[in-house]
Amino acid sequence: xxxxxxxATLPQAGRIRSTADFYLTTMRLAVQEQFxxxxxxxFFMFGMVAEPVIYLVVWTTIADQQGGSVQGFTAGYFAAYxxxxxxxxxxxxxxxxxxxxxxxxxxxxxxxxxxxxxxxHYDIAYFAGWxxxxxxxWIPLAIGLALVFDPTLDPRPLEIAVFAVAIWGAxxxxxxxxxxxxxxxxxxxxxxxxxxxxxTLELLLSGRxxxxxxxxDWVQTISWFLPxxxxxxxxxxxxxxxxSDAELARGLAFQLLWILIGLSLFKxxxxxxxxxxxxxxx
Amino acid sequence: xxxxxxxxxxxxxxxxxxxxWLYLRVGVMNELQYRVNFVVQIFQSAITLLVGxxxxxxxxxxxxxxxxxxxxxxxxxxGIQILMGGVIRTYIQPNMTRVMEEVRLGTLDYALxxxxxxxxxxxxxxxxxxxxVDVISGAVVLGFGLSRIxxxxxxxxxxxxxxxxxxxxxxxxxxxxxIATGAFWVVNMWTAAExxxxxxQTGRWPVGIYPGWLRVSVTFLVPIAFAVTVPAEAATSxxxxxxxxxxAGFAVVLLAFxxxxxxxxxxxxxxxxx
Numbered sequence: 406x407x408x409x410x411x412x413a414t415l416p417q418a419g420r421i422r423s424t425a426d427f428y429l430t431t432m433r434l435a436v437q438e439q440f441x442x443x444x445x446x447x448f449f450m451f452g453m454v455a456e457p458v459i460y461l462v463v464w465t466t467i468a469d470q471q472g473g474s475v476q477g478f479t480a481g482y483f484a485a486y487x488x489x490x491x492x493x494x495x496x497x498x499x500x501x502x503x504x505x506x507x508x509x510x511x512x513x514x515x516x517x518x519x520x521x522x523x524x525x526h527y528d529i530a531y532f533a534g535w536x537x538x539x540x541x542x543w544i545p546l547a548i549g550l551a552l553v554f555d556p557t558l559d560p561r562p563l564e565i566a567v568f569a570v571a572i573w574g575a576x577x578x579x580x581x582x583x584x585x586x587x588x589x590x591x592x593x594x595x596x597x598x599x600x601x602x603x604x605t606l607e608l609l610l611s612g613r614x615x616x617x618x619x620x621x622d623w624v625q626t627i628s629w630f631l632p633x634x635x636x637x638x639x640x641x642x643x644x645x646x647x648x649s650d651a652e653l654a655r656g657l658a659f660q661l662l663w664i665l666i667g668l669s670l671f672k673x674x675x676x677x678x679x680x681x682x683x684x685x686x687x
Numbered sequence: 688x689x690x691x692x693x694x695x696x697x698x699x700x701x702x703x704x705x706x707x708w709l710y711l712r713v714g715v716m717n718e719l720q721y722r723v724n725f726v727v728q729i730f731q732s733a734i735t736l737l738v739g740x741x742x743x744x745x746x747x748x749x750x751x752x753x754x755x756x757x758x759x760x761x762x763x764x765x766g767i768q769i770l771m772g773g774v775i776r777t778y779i780q781p782n783m784t785r786v787m788e789e790v791r792l793g794t795l796d797y798a799l800x801x802x803x804x805x806x807x808x809x810x811x812x813x814x815x816x817x818x819x820v821d822v823i824s825g826a827v828v829l830g831f832g833l834s835r836i837x838x839x840x841x842x843x844x845x846x847x848x849x850x851x852x853x854x855x856x857x858x859x860x861x862x863x864x865x866i867a868t869g870a871f872w873v874v875n876m877w878t879a880a881e882x883x884x885x886x887x888q889t890g891r892w893p894v895g896i897y898p899g900w901l902r903v904s905v906t907f908l909v910p911i912a913f914a915v916t917v918p919a920e921a922a923t924s925x926x927x928x929x930x931x932x933x934x935a936g937f938a939v940v941l942l943a944f945x946x947x948x949x950x951x952x953x954x955x956x957x958x959x960x961x
Contacts, residue, residue: 601734
């Protein structure tokens with residue numbers, strides 16, 4: 406008996422529905438899987454908290470020395486900034502460039518390629534599910550940090566709503582650029598140097614190190630032309646700062662713009678990368 | 688027992704040093720084959736250094752002193768932190784992660800069945816010589832910082848600095864060995880090891896700026912203050928002799944505890960599948 410493969414093309418509506426279904430199922434799987442590793446996830450988060458706590462302590466010390474504030478930023482503002490930072494940073498961890506290297510080197514990509522959906526869909530869906538666990542685990546951590554550092558946080562309802570959207574925008578934005586960088590691994594096994602450089606630029610130009618207004622003017626000017634601040638400074642500032650409605654809308658628009666730019670770059674890079682690829686194992 | 692006989696004890700020390708030296712030489716020769724790693728390491732060290740300097744420049748563009756430390760003095764702190772980080776990644780961390788990995792794989796038994804002291808063997812088998820780049824770059828930053836401090840470095844300060852640095856390295860080694868020994872019970876000590884990298888960044892700043900609970904943690908729980916701030920205090924002539932004494936006492940206590948804990952761990956260790 407011969408088996409006829411079922412390859413009838415789906416109508417457009419069916420395709421969207423099945424993609425949505427794929428996303429939901431993958432996310433649910435990720436939630437269930439990652440929730441089992443709560444301890445490991447917590448350890449990871451604790452390790453990450455060291456970084457913002459250091460920044461926070463340094464800038465609080467400076468603020469206290471100068472009679473309570475640096476350029477108008479109070480200790481309470483810094484506390485709020487760096488506590489919200491921890492959530493944004495957690496949302497920002499994506500299936501990054503180094504994982505692409507692993508995926509290619511170990512031959513997993515060959516298997517992913519024969520699936521009907523692009524691997525990027527899987528990455529976005531799985532990590533999005535993981536983020537749900539991350540947010541749940543983050544809440545007690547944030548409460549603990551808030552008790553210790555006494556943040557000044559007084560958001561309007563609209564700011565909370567924008568923040569809730571912006572952290573997912575940051576997640577998508579960073580996914581696009583990290584995946585595009587990951588395409589480099591199709592050509593070189595020493596992408597790590599370039600990733601390091603990228604991460605360093607991001608550290609200095611995104612608001613990860615300090616709220617951007619504390620940076621020299623020329624750094625702020627440069628960062629206007631780069632995607633970094635929309636995945637760090639803007640989401641944090643949308644909740645912590647005092648942005649106007651127009652600024653909030655502009656921020657979301659910039660996020661969308663950079664997500665689309667990142668996606669286009671990824672598509673171009675992917676097309677030439679996949680032509681270059683010959684599978685190893687898998 | 689061999690340890691009770693003074694003559695043998697002397698012989699044991701010489702033997703231990705000779706063995707460490709041999710492992711070091713073999714390890715270095717192994718690593719020297721991979722020249723490209725040297726370039727990669729220089730690149731990474733340069734990035735670390737530039738970021739460190741940029742952060743300092745940023746902080747001091749908003750203030751003249753941080754908790755009583757001027758910019759050249761904090762350059763010394765940064766230099767010592769980079770230097771100590773280099774020492775850790777050259778020698779301490781590779782050996783300790785190897786112990787954890789071997790507990791997981793069951794191959795630690797091969798080291799344990801050798802006639803030498805197991806703690807010694809576990810501590811000297813690996814060396815990542817290219818990480819020495821960080822030791823050098825840290826030393827350069829320290830030298831540059833010192834050259835910009837007007838009072839200069841007296842001979843007493845220099846001696847205190849060297850001693851404090853040595854104590855610091857010993858304490859960091861003890862901390863790592865305790866973590867590695869933990870792998871006898873908890874296989875998943877990797878995450879704890881990863882925690883260290885994040886926490887070690889606290890050493891970039893003098894420990895005095897941290898709130899009390901954190902200061903105590905990074906002094907006695909993870910001895911970063913002893914490894915970085917205390918040597919930096921010596922180099923910038925602000926070290927009190929009591930602090931150095933405390934460092935010495937704590938190093939001895941920690942060394943003894945680590946020795947005991949390692950043996951306790953070994954007694955409970957039944958080996959794995961090897």
